[in-house]
Amino acid sequence: MDRLELLKALLAVAEEGSFTRAAHKLNSSNQLVSKYVSELESQLSVRLFNRTTRRVHLTEAGQQALLHARRILESYADMENHFSQYQGAISGRLNISAPVSFSTLHLAPLLQSFKQHYPDVCVNLELSDRKVDVVEEGFDVVLRIGHLKDSSLVAKKIAPVRLVMCASPSYLRANGVPNQPEDLNAEHFLRYSYMEFEPANSQLIQVLKSYAHSKPSAMVANNGEVLKSAAVVGDGYVLQPTFIVGEALRQGQLITILDDFEVEPLGLYAVYPHRKLVAPKLRVFIDFLSGYFGDPPYWDQFDQV
Known part of the structure; x- marks a missing residue:
């Protein structure tokens, strides 16, 4: 048997x-x-x-x-x-979980290029901003953004993720340009519902954390693109990654504020189960991800007008 x-x-x-x-x-x-x-x-x-x-x-x-x-x-x-x-078999189903906005804005071209190089790999992509369990939910790899804690998983950093506080010119004309985090109007905060208020030693993060727990926000959403759009039309200010707001900054629709209080960058990581030998389909995907977005990433290569 x-x-x-x-x-x-x-x-x-x-x-x-x-x-x-x-x-x-x-x-x-x-x-x-x-x-x-x-x-x-x-x-x-x-x-x-x-x-x-x-x-x-x-x-x-x-x-x-x-x-x-x-x-x-x-x-x-x-x-x-x-x-x-050794048989040239880069094939099979590759199960990937990735954040929603990052995927719609930046991952689609990468996957198209990857498929051109490895046509026998079937990509199954699930978009979610929640923290999925790579092992329990059967994913080969999960793309995560944040400060990763120690675990039994392997985490390879793919790119830095810069967070900037920004608002529209019309909002700043009407409400003034803040010089200190405490100058921000709590009720104008356009807050991302999955936001992790880290690092705790950041003055800006401490202020935003106190606002989130004590005062109503102008808008709370689990999608950064929605919050960016609200900021562009002057509904408030937003703390978002440059891979979401970079184009709006380039076009002058948004302007960064409180630059002296910019928080520590997050990271985009590829997280997968710890094994000495990973599947060829996963190995080539991780290699393809590495360096694809540039250093610094192309979404950070902007000059505000």
Whole structure:
């Protein structure tokens, strides 16, 4: 009996909590999955699951066996992916999650160029500004913007992300140009709902954080392009990355303010599961991303009119 199939059955039942759901996931039968688990228990001379009428639960021995099974299956997949390179096989489905505005403004041309170089790679792109779980949700790679915390994942920095405070000329004529963060009108803040108020030692961030928690904002939205458009027509001021507001700054529709209080740049990162050997399709995509946007990124190469 194929021992890899036994390990796959163990993994599926543990993750799904049910032989029936595991069978569906493996495109197999309930009886065969149960047979595989029983065979593995016989080979290891341990009980792997406690079974009830509604759910199965890993025993202590089962939890230990699951850790070994995951490592073995990942190592085998790495071996297959590694040697597929020698056959020129850069192919397969590449599951990517990326931020909405960055993707619509800057990622589409990259993906078109990438597909020209690697036509056998099928790209599945999901756009979301929330923090997705790259492992649990089955992504090969996630593009994230922010200050990344330590984790078991690999994070490769692709580009710096500069944040600027800006407003329209009409807004500044009507409300004056602020010299200090405290000069800002709290009720005119066009706030991004996923905004992380970091770093905490920034005077500007501290002021905006206090406004967000104590006073109503002119607008709150989970999309930076919407907030930029509101700022262009004079509805308030906005703190946004230059990859969103750069063109408006170039055209003079927006003007940066409080330049002396500019916050620490964020980073655009490619985040993927930690493995010594990554799949060829992922490796070439990461390499393609690196350096594509320039240094500094092309969206930062602007002069205000």
